[in-house]
Amino acid sequence: MNTQDPLHKLVFEFAKLPSIGKKTAQRLAYYIMSQSEENALELANSIIDAKRKVNFCENCFNYSENASCRICNDSSRDTGIICVTETPREIDVIESTHEYSGTYHVLHGLIAPLKGISPENLKIRELLNRIEKNEIREIIIALDFTVEADATTLYLTRLIKPLGVSITRIASGIPAGASLEFADTVTLGQALRGRIKL
């Protein structure tokens, strides 16, 4: 593809984004061309703004424009509970459930020795600092259910349990609305082990 020409360069840049194939990249580029310059600049400036103005919250490592994020600043949140996530993205998902009113802590990755990611590369020391300096009742692990997430959960449990803080992990089981018939055996096994008393 000729990336010298600005239109094809734009297709090329869009196609670098995740889940955007060549066809979608073309559709997006031609859409931009069909819009007013004002609309196109609004998108371009949003990208620049988001990248330049947003940093990490010094407490929980969520994305934030200020030194402290909107959740850490919110006095109505229960600061006695910390929900641990892999990336800031999960915070949006958990917030949209409206089921959680505690605070968060973003690890920014999972322990993965094969990828060269060890505990020191993650925000684990910072989590332990928060537990030591504050009155924390519970740590909720909201990581994926993958081998790396399981290993990270085990590592965190071994560090946090001795501190006398309750540590829990979100449930693994059959998704809402799904039929047992189509559940894989691993999920079904986890759902059985995680059964709750009615």
Place this chain on the structure above:
Amino acid sequence: MNTQDPLHKLVFEFAKLPSIGKKTAQRLAYYIMSQSEENALELANSIIDAKRKVNFCENCFNYSENASCRICNDSSRDTGIICVTETPREIDVIESTHEYSGTYHVLHGLIAPLKGISPENLKIRELLNRIEKNEIREIIIALDFTVEADATTLYLTRLIKPLGVSITRIASGIPAGASLEFADTVTLGQALRGRIKL
């Protein structure tokens, strides 16, 4: 959604794009955040560049950085054939077939009285001017197979046929690799009417 905060503003801007839902917009925004500032600026600047530097070719109304587009400037193209498209996007698709070496003419829309689009709003006068001023052997209509495209094709045929120029339309029929069993009756009817001698 809070569009004051730069990250959510970016999600909001991405979600305005065609075929990008809220979830994909979030994925894209978080991807941008995970990239270097250099990569993010490259995308932002591509949007600005494409919008600011690209205009229309004065001859065929394809997108072009210069007064005349790369296809109109290419002396190896057969200037005796003009392929008529609705938007510049179709040119890329037709070019990728490597089956066509003529020139193009972009109408920038279809006749649609209900949407208030009449022939004067399209680049039809400009097409007739090209036919009058040049030695044109054939006009190929490469429009969709919709009611509006059919009406536009009929309109163009009535104008161009009297000029003694051959006018053709790309074939409608069963897609390559598809089975007759799953073809709708309209397509099958068009495939029958458009049958070719072997």
